[in-house]
Amino acid sequence: MAKEIKTIGVMTSGGDSPGMNAAIRAVARACAYYNVKCIGFYRGYQGMIEGDHCVLNARSVRNIISRGGTILKSARSEEFRTAEGRKKAAEHLKEIEVDAMILIGGDGTFKGGQIFSEEYDIPVIGVPGTIDNDIAGTDYTIGYDTALNTVIDAIDKIRDTASSHDRLFFIEVMGRDAGFIALNAGVGAGAEEILIPEEDLGLDRLLESLKRSKRSGKASSIVVVSEGDKIGKNVYELADYVTENLPDYDVKVTVLGHMQRGGSPTCFDRTIASRFCVKAVELLLDGEKNKMVGLLKNKVVTTGFEEGLKAGRSISKELLRISDILST
Numbered sequence: 001m002a003k004e005i006k007t008i009g010v011m012t013s014g015g016d017s018p019g020m021n022a023a024i025r026a027v028a029r030a031c032a033y034y035n036v037k038c039i040g041f042y043r044g045y046q047g048m049i050e051g052d053h054c055v056l057n058a059r060s061v062r063n064i065i066s067r068g069g070t071i072l073k074s075a076r077s078e079e080f081r082t083a084e085g086r087k088k089a090a091e092h093l094k095e096i097e098v099d100a101m102i103l104i105g106g107d108g109t110f111k112g113g114q115i116f117s118e119e120y121d122i123p124v125i126g127v128p129g130t131i132d133n134d135i136a137g138t139d140y141t142i143g144y145d146t147a148l149n150t151v152i153d154a155i156d157k158i159r160d161t162a163s164s165h166d167r168l169f170f171i172e173v174m175g176r177d178a179g180f181i182a183l184n185a186g187v188g189a190g191a192e193e194i195l196i197p198e199e200d201l202g203l204d205r206l207l208e209s210l211k212r213s214k215r216s217g218k219a220s221s222i223v224v225v226s227e228g229d230k231i232g233k234n235v236y237e238l239a240d241y242v243t244e245n246l247p248d249y250d251v252k253v254t255v256l257g258h259m260q261r262g263g264s265p266t267c268f269d270r271t272i273a274s275r276f277c278v279k280a281v282e283l284l285l286d287g288e289k290n291k292m293v294g295l296l297k298n299k300v301v302t303t304g305f306e307e308g309l310k311a312g313r314s315i316s317k318e319l320l321r322i323s324d325i326l327s328t
């Protein structure tokens with residue numbers, strides 16, 4: 001029989017994302033509702049290793065639902081990758097009698113959680129929180145919708161000035177290994193080309209497409225580039241390449257950077273954070289472990305870590321096609 005869960009720990013790990021605070025709030029409030037003690041660990045796995053924690057009750061999470069960032073702070077812990085680091089974390093959990101953990105983060109967070117849970121038999125549930133939206137087992141991760149809206153807003157502004165000066169802008173968005181932000185924001189903002197890590201569209205095609213745009217009477221253009229695009233050139237190198245080969249273009253570069261990770265979460269992100277985390281607490285109380293929660297077809301579902309991590313998540317070919325058609 002599964003051990004009774006009296007105390008649940010929660011942490012946020014990896015790159016922060018808007019809506020993580022709404023998630024922490026939902027964990028703390030659901031714990032209060034079910035009369036379970038809730039402990040927050042600071043800086044993800046690092047806080048578990050160092051025993052850096054606080055008690056979270058229903059009132060300690062007031063007024064955070066609308067705030068970006070994470071009150072528990074976030075980090076990518078190198079030490080947790082070592083057996084020694086994980087041992088220290090398990091010892092701290094034992095010391096303060098934490099029976100189970102809710103891990104809010106991306107696939108790196110889930111991988112760590114899976115190993116930890118197998119080594120120390122501590123039930124963990126993963127909650128997908130990353131602006132990248134690159135986790136299998138869910139259509140949406142917490143923070144992605146907010147980041148998309150931030151990106152769209154920035155591109156719209158850049159388009160105004162691009163159009164006034166008849167310029168071509170290369171705009172770099174986040175996504176080292178995943179092109180979801182670039183592809184969706186690119187279509188949403190009406191970009192002429194979108195370069196992503198999953199598809200090598202090739203430099204020739206980029207030049208061809210830009211030449212075609214000029215011929216068709218477009219005076220300004222936007223190319224959205226994911227930071228890890230497959231062409232293998234960074235956004236500045238791409239801009240130089242186009243300037244050399246298409247001297248008619250007045251080329252500029254904007255790197256949106258970490259502004260994409262901040263800001264007040266959208267209603268959508270707050271809502272999925274709330275739904276995911278109530279479910280995560282209930283799963284642990286029902287004796288479940290080593291699973292992640294996610295949203296598929298607008299239903300909160302669970303996927304085993306093993307299955308989810310193996311599957312990977314592929315980008316939408318349909319969106320690529322739509323982008324091609326609409327950039328005519």
Ligand code: F6P
Binds near residue numbers: 130131175176227
């Ligand atoms: O995983 C989220 C993310 O924002 C990626 O899109 C980006 O590549 C990376 O984190 C940046 O990480 P850091 O904040 O450590 O530079």
